[in-house]
Amino acid sequence: xxxxxAGPDNCAIAAVFDKPSIAQRxxxxxxxxxxxxxxxxxxxxxxxxxxxxxxxxxHGSRFADHARNMLIAGSILFVVAQVPPQKLMVFAVPLYAxxxxxxVAVALFGITxxxxxxxxxxxxxxxxxxxxxxxxxxxxxxxxxxREGQLRxxxxxxxxxxxxxxxxxxxxxxxxxxxxLVLAAGLSVIFFAxxxxxxxxxxxxxxxxxxxxxxxxxxxxxxxxxxxxxxxxYQQQRICTLLDPSRDPLGKGFHIIxxxxxxxxxxxxGKGFMAGTQTHxxxxxxxTTDFIFAAFSEEFGLAGNLFLIVCxxxxxxxxxxxxxxxxxxxxxxxxxxxSMIFFTYAFVNMGMVSGILPVVGVPLPFISYGGTAMVxxxxxxxxxxxxxxxxxxxPKDARPAL
Numbered sequence: 178x179x180x181x182x183a184g185p186d187n188c189a190i191a192a193v194f195d196k197p198s199i200a201q202r203x204x205x206x207x208x209x210x211x212x213x214x215x216x217x218x219x220x221x222x223x224x225x226x227x228x229x230x231x232x233x234x235x236h237g238s239r240f241a242d243h244a245r246n247m248l249i250a251g252s253i254l255f256v257v258a259q260v261p262p263q264k265l266m267v268f269a270v271p272l273y274a275x276x277x278x279x280x281v282a283v284a285l286f287g288i289t290x291x292x293x294x295x296x297x298x299x300x301x302x303x304x305x306x307x308x309x310x311x312x313x314x315x316x317x318x319x320x321x322x323x324r325e326g327q328l329r330x331x332x333x334x335x336x337x338x339x340x341x342x343x344x345x346x347x348x349x350x351x352x353x354x355x356x357x358l359v360l361a362a363g364l365s366v367i368f369f370a371x372x373x374x375x376x377x378x379x380x381x382x383x384x385x386x387x388x389x390x391x392x393x394x395x396x397x398x399x400x401x402x403x404x405x406x407x408x409x410x411y412q413q414q415r416i417c418t419l420l421d422p423s424r425d426p427l428g429k430g431f432h433i434i435x436x437x438x439x440x441x442x443x444x445x446x447g448k449g450f451m452a453g454t455q456t457h458x459x460x461x462x463x464x465t466t467d468f469i470f471a472a473f474s475e476e477f478g479l480a481g482n483l484f485l486i487v488c489x490x491x492x493x494x495x496x497x498x499x500x501x502x503x504x505x506x507x508x509x510x511x512x513x514x515x516s517m518i519f520f521t522y523a524f525v526n527m528g529m530v531s532g533i534l535p536v537v538g539v540p541l542p543f544i545s546y547g548g549t550a551m552v553x554x555x556x557x558x559x560x561x562x563x564x565x566x567x568x569x570x571x572p573k574d575a576r577p578a579l
Contacts, residue, residue, distance in 0.1 A: 206259065209566035214495045218543070218558060221488050222247055224473075225543040231451045232472045233465040239546055246548050250555030257559025261567060262508040265560065269319035272312040273339075279305035280346040287350075292411070295350045306347045306355045307549050311556050313343060313359050314514035317366040322507035328371060336367050351409050354537030358521055365517035366510050369500070395420045415535040422532065435460045436471040436530045440482075447478030465546045467538060470530045489523040489542075492516075499565045508564040515557045 226244060233239030257265075279297060283305055288296040296302050317336055324332050340363035347356040368377065391398065399417035404410070414429055422430030439455040448454070453475035455461050464472045474482055496516030503509035519542055526541040528534035540550045 206255075209569035210258070210562060211495070211499060211565035211569070214492075214499070214558075214562065214565065217488060217492045217495060221485075221492065221543040224485060224488070225545075227450070228469055228473045228476075228544050229465060229546060231453070231476060232456055232469055233546065234451070239465050242548075243546050246546075246551040247543075249548075250551045250558075253552060253555030254559040254562060257556060258562035258566060260559075260563055262503075262505060262511065262560075262564050265315070265511075265563065266319050266322065266507055269312075269315045272308065273316035273343075276305055276308040276312045277343055277346070279303075279308070280343060284346060284349060293350055293352060295352055304549065306343075306350070306352055306359070307553060309343045309347070309359045310355070310362060310518065310553050311560075313340065314362045314366045314511060314518075315560075317363055317370075318507045318510035318514065321366070321370040321510060322505065325506045333367060333370075333372060336363075336370075340364070340367070351412065352538075353412055353535075354525070354539045357525065357537065358518065358539065361521040362514050362518050366514045369510050369513040370506075391416070392420065399424075412535075415537075419532065419535045432462050432468065432536055433532045435462065436468055437532050439471040439475040440531060443475040443478040443481075445479045447474070447476045447481055450476055452476060467526065467536075467540060467545065468530055469545050470527055470541050473544065474530075485544075486523075486527075489519065493520045496561055499561060499568070502568045503564050504567055508567065511560055512564045515561045518557055 225247070226240070229243040230240050233243070283294060283297050286297075287294040288298060288302065290296065295306060296304050316339060320336055320339065321328070321332070340360065344356050344360050344363070347359060395417070397403070398405075399420065405413045408416075418424060418429040418433065422433040424430060426434055435455065439453070439461055442448070442455060443453075451457075453472055455475050456464055456472040461468050461471050461475075463469075473485065477484075493516050496512055496519065500509050500512035500516060503512055522539060522542045525534060525537065525539045526545070529536055529539065540547045542550075542554055
């Protein structure tokens, strides 16, 4: 230490005093974290643990496993957040190429379960389509970053082709839910990269017209013996069941009907924690996974649902605010895509359980049980936090946040 006479004993004492404490070593790792984002995630995680304790208390070790999965996701978030966005770009092409190669391998010699060929054995059984939920927006963000300032219509067409390949392979498995999530993530990157509204509005209007025609012509389109060539039989059945669940109340329509009964029976303030009859008498199928929103609605009512929806909207808003302040195009596109991933997850799951969207295997972020989905959420949040850290640690290059 300064002012101390030299000597071995004094040098040893100085080394002890100068040695940083554990807190001094770890605090820099959290510098630049976006604490409003951390707060929203913590509230959603707490709601997830509360819902899982009630829904899964008699379902083996679901609550403990859910808590473990959250810890794993949190660890992934922390590790990925330490990597600057520009270094994450290095993984874009290899991850996308590996994901597409594995999807081709699944199509050729994948494992079939319940009529769907979605898995492959590489020593451990994995579902490659899950990789594309992150790899797809990562690849497209890399693509547009490399062409920043000189984008042409051909670049958007090439981006559409990069998106169409994995989406087509996933739909062929078939896996409508995952293909929609990958498609939404990719389209959000293309849109945020500067796609003109003139090209966005026509497909949206065509989709709206198609939905109106589908609803109005439901008796004819869903009549016995009518087959839709563009969809698999099970996908057609799901859409027809959505339009009229009473067609098969004890079969295909059972999930939707029981979910809606649970939501309605919750009323304004719910039946109370662990007091849901639809949940605990096992009328709600998949009450710890895809249909956990119905169990949550029954116990916490409309008030609980509004609280959950507001939390998800805050999460999306915070992610978009981080995207606006990003220092690079890559960071801006990735933050925007991740925000829209959370929106799509929540919207599709809540819409599915409420009976306004077809039943697809899409979990509710932080609330539903699922190991792979939680790992994907951890990666997505880690990327978002990485973009936020660059803004906070190097504010001179950042744009004004919302």
